[in-house]
Amino acid sequence: MSISVSSQLAPARPADLPAMDKLLQHPQLTPLTAEYGITLITQQLRLLMDELRTRALAGKLTQSDIATDSVIAGLTTRLREVTSSRLKAVINLTGTVLHTNLGRALLPDSAIQAVMKVLTQPTNLEFDLASGRRGDRDSLVEALICELTGAEAATVVNNNAAAVLLMLSALAPQREVVVSRGELVEIGGSFRIPDIMSSAGCTLKEVGTTNRTHYADYERALGEHTAMLMKVHCSNYAVVGFTKTTEIADLVTLGRQHQLPVTVDLGSGTLVDLAQWGLPHEPTVRETLATGVDLVTFSGDKLLGGPQAGFIVGRKALIEVIKKHPLKRALRTGKLTMAALEAVLSLYRSPELLPERLTTLQLLTRAQSDIQAQAEQLQPALQSALGPDYRVSCEPMLSQIGSGAMPVDSLPSYGLVIHYCGSEKAGRHIMQLESRLRQQNEPVIGRIHKNAVYLDCRCLTAVQAQRLQTLWSSDGL
Structure with a gap:
């Protein structure tokens, strides 16, 4: 017997709601139970029924809303939403x-394979296979890091902020650290060098001015409480014009004279000269250590192209002190990071092959003509999906490296505008x-720029482009 439209639209009262126990025994829930389990289904069904009851009390619920098929459809939607990952792949x-x-x-294939391997089986993360005793997880990558940078020793923590914090905590507690006022940087998330020093129990000793710091400024700042x-390295901004900085080699000379360690926070840190691939030159870790500095800190997931990690490299005696500090254990990396790091660092043994094998370098060196061809292929599908109220054009644009690396340099690119x-009015629609x-x-x-949406295709993979082509050709936006 068919149910009239008027009956379906009739108001539903709280008393009309179907019983929970009957719904839970309904045959349509059998496949959902197999996928999600009865505990989660019961929880989400109870929440759904509470929502329906609230709508009924407000006079906003109809008989069609409480039909079995409608309730189960609503439950299915809730289950999919609550179990979907919050961490999504994006383009x-x-x-x-x-x-x-x-x-x-983005990690190269070799790192992905290395991570997958250690995900599913035990590893010698902290087990010395030669002696059969407890090992040091740093030993998995330390020799490789030293080979690539020229350092005497190295240790790894979970990011560069942690590396700076650990270094200061271990070597300068309750003492002064001398830094140029023009280098008191703030990076993403309101992370500031002065705050890190305070957290490490150090006293910041500012010298010079925002735009000019001389050797004599450092010299006058030294005292009995100076530790470092x-x-x-100001990798996320640039000071131009009437400027003066003190060379690292000069600071090394001053440090040697007063038996003080000289350290450099290199930030984004690269292991090779990027200029050989037509990119702007960025000081390498090896170049920095060659000046005679005692320690260098840098990131693993920026120009190096690896997983999130922080390195401290340099003099062995200082590294040994740092590794004994209690914070080292709190800031250490896990097996997944170590596996990915070893794989990425190994690629640097064949630097001439890096543009083919290191994903970050592939993206940074991608030819503008290739990017343009990809944008032009996507343009008709996007224009069709958007309709006549929008105009989609292929235009040249400028990419940036990002993450505080080379802030004044850009890369010729192409995309859709x-x-x-x-x-x-255009603003709201954009x-x-x-x-x-x-x-x-x-x-x-x-990104929105000049009252338009800009879609830069530099980082768009061929697989992603094909998916977008299919989506935009079949569905509107």
């Missing part, structure tokens, strides 16, 4: 290669479009 069309908020460096001379050309792109099943992250 990075921002033009920033090393995007901090999108996970920075520290230089911070979306303008609103309807009768209403913001809504950017939001819709972000909320696709596979989120597309672009």
Whole structure:
């Protein structure tokens, strides 16, 4: 017997709601139970029924809303939403290669395979196979790091901020660390060098001015409480014009005269000269250590192209002190990071092959012509999906390296620019479009610039481009 439309739209009272026990025994729940388990199903069904009851009390519930098929459909939707991962793969069309908020460096295939291997079986993470005794997890990569940088010794923690914190905590507690005022940087998330020093129990001794710091400024700052001379590489901003910095080699001379360690926070840290591939030169770890500095700290997931990690490399005696500090255990890396690090560092033994094998370098050196061809292929599908109220054009644009690396340098790129050309004000429509792109099943992250949505294709893979082509050809936005 068919049910009339008027009956389906009739108001439903709380007393009309189906019983929980009957719903839980319904045959349509059998496949859901096999997939999600009865505990989660019961929990989510109870929450759904509470929502329906609230709507009924407000007079906003109909008989069709409480039909068995409708309730089970609502339950299925809730189960999918609550069990879907909060960490989603996205398509990075921002033009920033090393995007901090999108996970920075993408790992090469060799690192992915190494991680998968240690995920499923025991490893010698802290077991010395030669002696049969407890080992040191740093030993898995220390020799390789020293080979690539020229350091005497090395230790690894979970990021560069941790590396700086550990170094200061171990070598300068309750004492002064001399730093140029122009190098008191702040990086993402309001992380500041002065705050790290305070957390490490050090006293910051600022010298010089924002734009000019002389050798004599450092010299006058030294006293009985001085523990360290520290230089911070300003990788996330540039001071131009009337400027003066003191060379690292000069600080090394001063440190030797007063028997003080000289350290450098290199930040993004690269192991090879990027200029050989047409990129701007960035000081390498080896070059920095060659000046005679005692310690260098740097990141693993920026220009190095590996997983999130922080390195402290340099004099063996100082590294040994650092490794004995209690914070070392709190800041240590896990087996997944170690596996990925070893795989990525191994690639640097064949530097001439890096553009083919290291994902970060592949993206940084990608030819503008290749990026343009990809954008032009996508343009018709996106224009069709958006309709006549929008105009999609292929245009040259500038990418950036990101994550505080080379802030004034850019990379010639290409992408899609979306303008609103309807009768209403463009701003609201552009913001809504950017939001819709972000909320696709596979989120597309672009950027708004000059009242338009910019989709830089530098980081777009061939597989991702094919998926977007299919999606935009079949569905609107």
